[in-house]
Amino acid sequence: MDISYEHANPRKGNESYVIRISENHVESTSCLLVDAGDGVDLDALLGADEHLSAILLTHAHLDHYKSIDDAHRHGAPIITSPDTAAVLNNVFTEGERRYDLSNTDQLLGRVEPISEWHDILGDSIKVHPVSTGHAPGACGFLIHISDGEQQVRILATGDFTGRDAAGYPGLEPNAYPEVDILFLTAATNEEMEAQLTEIVGEVTARTNAGSKTLCTASGLTGVHLATLFAAVEDELDVSIPVILAGHVAKLYDALGYDHGNVTSVPEFTSTAECFEHGGVTIAGPEVPVDGSSGRLFESIKDDASATLIQIQGGATEAKTQSDFAGTVSAHEFSNHPPEEVLSDVVESVSPIHTVIEHQQGDSLQRYKDKWNSFSWATGSEGEETLYRDGQYIAPPWVNTYIEQQVRNREGQVDTSRADAALLDAVEEIPEIGRRNDIDLSQEGVKTTAIKERLHIGSSPNTAGQEAASPDTNRNVEANHNRLYPTIGPELPEKSITRSSEIGLGDSDLKTSVEGLIDTIQPPGQTEIEDSRLQSTAREIHTEKTNEEESEPDAETGGEKTSEEDVKEQSTEHGTAELEATTVTQLEEQEDTSEKSSFTVEVDPAVRELARQHAEEVDNSLDIFVQSTVESYISDILRGTDAWADTAPIERSLDLEVDAALEELLARVATEKHIDSMEKLTLNLLKEAAGLDKEVREITLHDSGSLSAHLAAVAENDASPYETRNAVVEAALERVLLE
Numbered sequence: 001m002d003i004s005y006e007h008a009n010p011r012k013g014n015e016s017y018v019i020r021i022s023e024n025h026v027e028s029t030s031c032l033l034v035d036a037g038d039g040v041d042l043d044a045l046l047g048a049d050e051h052l053s054a055i056l057l058t059h060a061h062l063d064h065y066k067s068i069d070d071a072h073r074h075g076a077p078i079i080t081s082p083d084t085a086a087v088l089n090n091v092f093t094e095g096e097r098r099y100d101l102s103n104t105d106q107l108l109g110r111v112e113p114i115s116e117w118h119d120i121l122g123d124s125i126k127v128h129p130v131s132t133g134h135a136p137g138a139c140g141f142l143i144h145i146s147d148g149e150q151q152v153r154i155l156a157t158g159d160f161t162g163r164d165a166a167g168y169p170g171l172e173p174n175a176y177p178e179v180d181i182l183f184l185t186a187a188t189n190e191e192m193e194a195q196l197t198e199i200v201g202e203v204t205a206r207t208n209a210g211s212k213t214l215c216t217a218s219g220l221t222g223v224h225l226a227t228l229f230a231a232v233e234d235e236l237d238v239s240i241p242v243i244l245a246g247h248v249a250k251l252y253d254a255l256g257y258d259h260g261n262v263t264s265v266p267e268f269t270s271t272a273e274c275f276e277h278g279g280v281t282i283a284g285p286e287v288p289v290d291g292s293s294g295r296l297f298e299s300i301k302d303d304a305s306a307t308l309i310q311i312q313g314g315a316t317e318a319k320t321q322s323d324f325a326g327t328v329s330a331h332e333f334s335n336h337p338p339e340e341v342l343s344d345v346v347e348s349v350s351p352i353h354t355v356i357e358h359q360q361g362d363s364l365q366r367y368k369d370k371w372n373s374f375s376w377a378t379g380s381e382g383e384e385t386l387y388r389d390g391q392y393i394a395p396p397w398v399n400t401y402i403e404q405q406v407r408n409r410e411g412q413v414d415t416s417r418a419d420a421a422l423l424d425a426v427e428e429i430p431e432i433g434r435r436n437d438i439d440l441s442q443e444g445v446k447t448t449a450i451k452e453r454l455h456i457g458s459s460p461n462t463a464g465q466e467a468a469s470p471d472t473n474r475n476v477e478a479n480h481n482r483l484y485p486t487i488g489p490e491l492p493e494k495s496i497t498r499s500s501e502i503g504l505g506d507s508d509l510k511t512s513v514e515g516l517i518d519t520i521q522p523p524g525q526t527e528i529e530d531s532r533l534q535s536t537a538r539e540i541h542t543e544k545t546n547e548e549e550s551e552p553d554a555e556t557g558g559e560k561t562s563e564e565d566v567k568e569q570s571t572e573h574g575t576a577e578l579e580a581t582t583v584t585q586l587e588e589q590e591d592t593s594e595k596s597s598f599t600v601e602v603d604p605a606v607r608e609l610a611r612q613h614a615e616e617v618d619n620s621l622d623i624f625v626q627s628t629v630e631s632y633i634s635d636i637l638r639g640t641d642a643w644a645d646t647a648p649i650e651r652s653l654d655l656e657v658d659a660a661l662e663e664l665l666a667r668v669a670t671e672k673h674i675d676s677m678e679k680l681t682l683n684l685l686k687e688a689a690g691l692d693k694e695v696r697e698i699t700l701h702d703s704g705s706l707s708a709h710l711a712a713v714a715e716n717d718a719s720p721y722e723t724r725n726a727v728v729e730a731a732l733e734r735v736l737l738e
Contacts, residue, residue, distance in 0.1 A: 001021070001022065001023050001024060001145070001147035001150045001152075001387070001389070001390075002020075002021075002022040002385065002387065002388050002389070003019070003020065003021055003022075003145065003152060003154075003181070003385075003386050003387040003388075004019075004020045004022075004383050004384060004385045004386060005017055005018065005019050005020070005183070005355060005376075005383070005384055005386060006018045006020070006045060006381075006382065006383045006384065007357075007379060007380065007381065008033065008036075008037075008039075008041075008042075008045060009037055009038060009039040009040050009067075010360070010379045010380065010381055011039065012037060012038045012039035013037045013038055013039075013063045013358065014357060014358055014359065014360050014379055015035055015037050015063060015064060015159070015185065015187075015357055015358040016033065016034065016035040016036055016037045016040050016064070016067075017033075017034050017035075017183065017355075017357060018031050018032070018033055018034075018042075018045055018046075019031065019032040019034065019143070019154070019156075019183075020050065020383070021124075021125060021145055023124060023147045024147060025147075027049065028049055028050065028051050029047075029049060029050045029051070030050075030051065030053040030120075030121055030124075030125060031046060031050050031051065031052050031053060032053060032054055032055075032056055032120070032125070032143070033052060033054075033055045033056070033071060033076075034056045034058070034141070034156050034158070034183065035055075035056070035057060035058055035064040035065070035158065036055060036057070036064070036065055036066070036067045036068035036070075036071040036072075037063045037064050037066055037067060038063060038066045038067060039067065040067040040070070040071050041067075041070070042070075042071045042073065051074050052071075052072075052073050052074045052076040053074075053076060053120050053121055053125065054076050054077050054078075054079050054120045054127075055068065055071065055072065055076055055077070055078045055079065056079050056080075056127065056141050056156065057078055057079065057080040057084065058080075058084075058132070058138060058139060058140060058141070058156075058158030058159065059080075059081075059084055059134065059135050059137060059138035059139070059158065059159065059220075060084050060087055060088060060091045060135075060137065060220060061135060061159070061220065062095070062099065064158075064159070065091070065095070066095075066099060066101075068101075068107060069101050069102045069103045069104070069107060072103070072106075072107060072110065075110070076110065077110055077111075077112040077120075078107065078110050078111045078112065079112055079114055079118065079120070079127060079141075080111065080112075080113060080114075080129075080139070081113060081114070081115070081129050081137055081138070081139040081432055082113040082114075082115055082432075083136065083137030083168075083255055083434070084113075084137040084138070084139070085111050085112075085113035086113075086137070086254045086255060086256075087136075087137060087219075087220075087251050087254045087255060088107075088108060088111055089108060089254075090219075090247065090250045090251055090254055091219070091251075092104040092107060092108060094219070094247055114127070114128075114129055115129060115431065115432055115433075116128060116431075117144075123146065124145065124146060124147065125143070125144070125145055126143070126144045127141050127142065127143050127144075128141065128142040128144075128429055129141060129142075129432045130142055130155070130157075130171070130176065130429075130432070131168060131169045131170070131171065131172070131430065131432045131433075132157060132158055132159070132160035132161070132170065132171045133160055133161035133162065133163055133164055133165040133168055133169065133170030133171060133335075134158075134159045134160050134161050134165050134170075134335055134336070135159070135165055135166070135168075135220045135221075135224065135335065136165065136166040136167075136168060136220050136223050136224060136251075136255055137168065137255065138158065138159060138160070138165065138168065139158065139432055140155065140156055140157040140158045140160060140171065141154075141155075141156045141158070142154070142155055142176060142177075142179070142429065143155075143156065150390055152180050152181065152387055153177065153178075153179040153180050153181070154179060154180065154181040154183065155176065155179040155181075155182050155183070155349060155351070156183040157171060157182070157183065157184055157185050157345070158185060159185050159187060159335075159336065159358070160185060160336075160337065161192075161335055161336065161337050161341075161444075162337050162341050162344070163193075163337075163442060163443055163444040164435065164438075164442040164443050164444075165224060165335060165443070166224040166227040166228075166434075166438070166443075167227060167434040167435045167436075167437070167438050168433075168434050168435075169430075169435065171345065172430065173344065173345045173348035173349050174348045175428075175429070175430050176349065176429060177428075177429075178349065178350055179349050179350075179351050180351060180352050180353065180387075180392070181351055181352065181353040181355070181386055181387075182345075182346065182349050182351035182353065182354045182355065182373070183355045183357055184342065184345065184346065184354055184356055184357065185336075185357050185358045186342055186356045186357065186358055186359045186363075186364075186367065187334075187336045187358040187359065188336050188337060188338060188339045188341075188342065189334045189335070189336040189337070189338070190338045190339065192334065192335060192336065192337075192338070192444065193444040193445070193446065194446075195331060195332055195333065196228075196333075196335075196443070196444050196445055197444075197445050197446040197449050197450065198331065198722070199225070199309070199311060199331050199333070200225075200228050200229070200232060200440075200445050200450060201449060201450050201453045201722075202309060202329065202331075202722075203215055203225075203229065203240070203280050203309060204229070204232055204238060204240060204450060204453070204454060205453055205454065205715075206280075206307045206309070206327070207240050207241075207278050207279055207280050208238060208239075208240075208278070208454060210277055210278045211277070211278070211305060211306060211307045211326075211327070212275050212276070212277050212279075212281075212300060212303065212305065212306045212307070213279070213280040213281065213306070213307040213308075213309065214275075214280075214281050214283070214288070214293070214296055214297060214300060214306070214307070214308050214309070215280050215281065215282045215283075215309045215310075215311065216282075216283060216284065216285065216286050216287060216288050216293040216297070216308070216309070216310050216311065217248070217282060217283075217284060217286050217310075217311040217313075217333070218284050218285060218286050218311075218313055218314075219247045219248050219250075219251045219284055220251060221286070221311055221313060221333055222244065222248035222251075222252075222282040222283070222284055222311075223244075223248060223251050223252045223255065223257070224335075225282060225311065226242050226244055226248070226252060226257075226259070226262050226282055227257065227259065227438045228438065228440065228443060228445060229242050229261070229262075229280060230242065230259035230260075230261055230262055230438060231437075231438035231439070231440050231443070231445075232440070232450065233260075233261045234437075234438075235440055235447065236447065236450065236451065236454075236456055238454060238456070239261070239278070240261060240279065240280060241261055241263070241276050241278065241279030241280070242259075242261055242262040242263065242279065242280055242281075242282065243262075243263045243265060243274050243275070243276060243279060243280070243281045243282070244262060244263070244264050244265065244281075244282050244283070245265050245266075245268060245274045245281060245282070245283040245292045245293075245296060246265075246266065246267075246268075246283050246284065246291065246292025246293075247283075247284050247291070247292065248282050248283055248284055248292075249264040249265055249266040250266045252264055253266065268292075271295055271296050271298075271299040272299075274296055275296075275299075275300070281296060283296055285316075286310060286311055286312050286313060286314070286316055287310055287312070287316045287317065287318055287319060288308070288310075288319065297319070297324075300326070301323065301324050301325060302325050303325060303326055304325045304326050305326060306324075306325070306326035306327075307326055307327045307328075308324050308326065308327070308328045308329070309328075309329050309330075309331070310328075310329070310330040310331070311330075311331055311333045312330055312331065312332055312333060313332075313333045313334060318330035327717050339673070339675065340673070343370075343371065343673065346371045346373060347371070350372075350373075351373050352373065352374060352392045352406055353373065353374045353376065353386050353392065354367075354371060354373040354374065354375045354376065355376040355386075356375065356376065356377040356379075359377075359379065360379050361379070364377040364378065364379050365377065365666075366669075366670055366675065366676075368397065369398065369402055369670075370670065370673075372402065372405050372406065373402075373406060374392070374394050374395055374398055374402075374403075374406055375395075375398075376395055392406075394406070449723075452723070453723065455711065596701070596702045597699050597700060597701045597702060598699075598700055598702055598707055599697045599698065599699050599700070600697070600698055600700060600724060600725050600728045601696040601697055601698075601725050602696055602698060602725060602728055602729040602732065603696070603729060604686075604691045604692060604694075604695055604696055605686075605689075605691060606729055606732050606733060606736065607621075607695065607696060607698060608689070608690065608691060609732075609736045610624060610625055610628075610698075610732050610736060613735075613736060621698065622698065622699050622700065622701070625698050625700065625728065625732065626700055626701060626706075628731050628732055628734075628735050629700065629706070629710070629727070629728055629731045629732075630706065631731075632727075632730070632731035632734060633706075633709050633710070633713065633727075633731075636713060654678070655677065655678055655681060662677065665677035665680060665681065668680060698728070700728075707724070710724035710727050710728070711724055713727050714726065714727055
């Protein structure tokens with residue numbers, strides 16, 4: 001028996017490949033096509049004595065099925081998971097309309113959903129679906145090939161994550177039997193959890209602020225996001241009405257989801273059916289140029305209080321502020337695991353061969369000799385033999401040490417393998433399916449960041465308030481497309497129109513800032529203190545009234561609670577006693593406020609510069625940062641355009657070295673599992689500078705307003721900062737990097 005593989009589209013996405021199985025007693029070679037992405041040409045790949053036994057479709061993303069109509073032949077079944085099969089009718093219909101997909105009825109007639117072992121060619125070739133996260137309904141495949149006493153097991157991961165995706169469990173490599181050949185999708189994203197948290201946080205914040213929000217995304221991504229917003233409502237008790245429109249709604253319905261806060265609108269005649277203030281509408285395509293999202297965008301593009309959030313999974317050009325009157329943003333969505341998860345999979349599965357997929361060019365080089373496995377990381381065209389007549393074939397470039405290590409393990413596997421043991425192992429393969437409940441942490445969403453953004457569970461001190469009255473922690477409320485800020489201390493009744501186009505010099509924002517400045521108390525006295533002063537006066541007045549007034553007031557029934565009455569009574573019944581009482585209370589409050597503090601996190605390099613600067617001026621780090629931040633906020637409140645030149649920190653390093661040093665650095669980077677020699681060098685420079693990536697915290701002391709002001713700056717739609725950490729970091733950079 002011979003087993004080989006060939007990349008089916010190495011010059012395109014390189015996610016599709018052919019596995020050839022040639023058995024000694026069969027004249028024709030059986031071929032399995034794993035996915036049929038852009039550029040797959042089986043006319044060129046298959047020989048006259050080869051036939052397509054099956055197409056293994058891992059999931060319904062375009063880059064995995066775009067050529068399926070041209071690739072399908074020989075009456076081959078299209079094997080996939082039950083939930084991917086459930087959406088293919090809608091997916092192929094959309095593909096026919098938008099991407100010139102053809103023969104869709106014939107294709108749908110060959111779809112075979114499987115949830116357990118399935119025979120493709122008698123007992124010789126069997127496949128079993130494997131849960132892989134990544135997208136709703138996605139799966140990989142465990143393939144069992146036997147020819148007499150020769151048995152080979154293959155795991156084809158397809159696109160995968162270790163995290164759940166819309167309730168579908170991620171890949172659990174420890175749950176599967178040891179395999180001989182691993183086809184590993186090596187697409188990675190180190191920032192996915194942060195990106196996902198940012199998307200969920202922004203949508204939640206905008207809907208919580210009462211904005212009419214349009215979130216544009218591709219079909220399955222839209223479904224994925226809808227389940228996360230449903231989980232936010234369940235876990236965090238934050239109301240997020242979700243309306244799904246068009247294709248996204250059809251996929252949601254086909255998958256059988258039923259979340260209480262999600263409304264599905266597959267077809268609509270009026271765009272008004274799809275919007276709700278304080279809710280999010282999800283529709284495709286991911287950039288609103290046509291289709292459902294295009295129609296919906298046109299209906300709100302002149303609404304300054306609306307929000308457009310674009311979730312991009314491909315190389316599309318997002319709408320910008322020049323296209324939209326309200327708040328607009330775009331986010332990358334590439335649901336793949338971090339690099340370290342690839343190593344976890346290889347070490348857990350322990351394959352003899354590892355074939356790298358979904359990578360191209362120089363990015364493939366780092367996988368050669370990376371693991372205790374024969375690593376095929378070429379992305380080359382042409383057939384590569386993995387197994388011939390009972391022998392696993394090593395690639396020509398593998399070093400002697402790795403080959404011996406693999407050969408030793410190969411012998412151990414062969415001596416321990418038996419039919420009964422294999423059957424026992426495959427019985428333990430987890431069933432594929434969806435969890436009953438969506439768990440945000442399992443999905444990769446950082447709930448602590450969402451809570452901080454929405455001030456959920458914040459103590460009074462954290463919010464910069466010692467004792468907020470019941471009406472000082474309300475959510476932002478919407479009224480006729482104008483928003484009234486109702487979080488934190490009571491502000492004057494002035495409305496603020498939310499628009500990301502507002503500049504610090506605009507009259508609307510000046511009015512807002514003036515309103516905020518009007519609420520700032522003189523040093524040493526916060527608004528809370530002022531209200532307590534009045535409250536204390538009322539208490540003293542009431543006590544005096546009860547003791548000395550013998551006749552109740554005819555109109556009020558003996559209760560005088562107006563501010564004028566307080567002043568009058570405090571004058572008549574002992575101003576000195578009132579002053580003594582309030583001074584004592586204010587001293588107690590000052591003592592309490594001095595103990596109130598909170599921590600922020602900034603970039604380690606910024607923190608180290610701040611520490612050095614503080615030492616140079618003979619000051620503590622905390623005091624230096626405190627004064628710097630307070631000065632920064634003061635400039636913002638005065639109307640100074642403090643954030644005009646700020647930009648997020650993006651570190652990179654360009655190296656020009658000779659060939660020998662370049663090779664040496666590349667080898668060291670590979671040994672340390674670092675992506676590139678540039679990143680390795682950057683890490684070494686950080687170490688030389690004494691940077692510790694874990695040391696980020698700075699303590700700030702809150703006299704009653706600093707934390708609230710930081711939060712207000714972060715929440716201002718004209719601000720480029722999303723968190724108070726970012727505001728503090730920008731304040732420090734302004735001073736340290738002058």
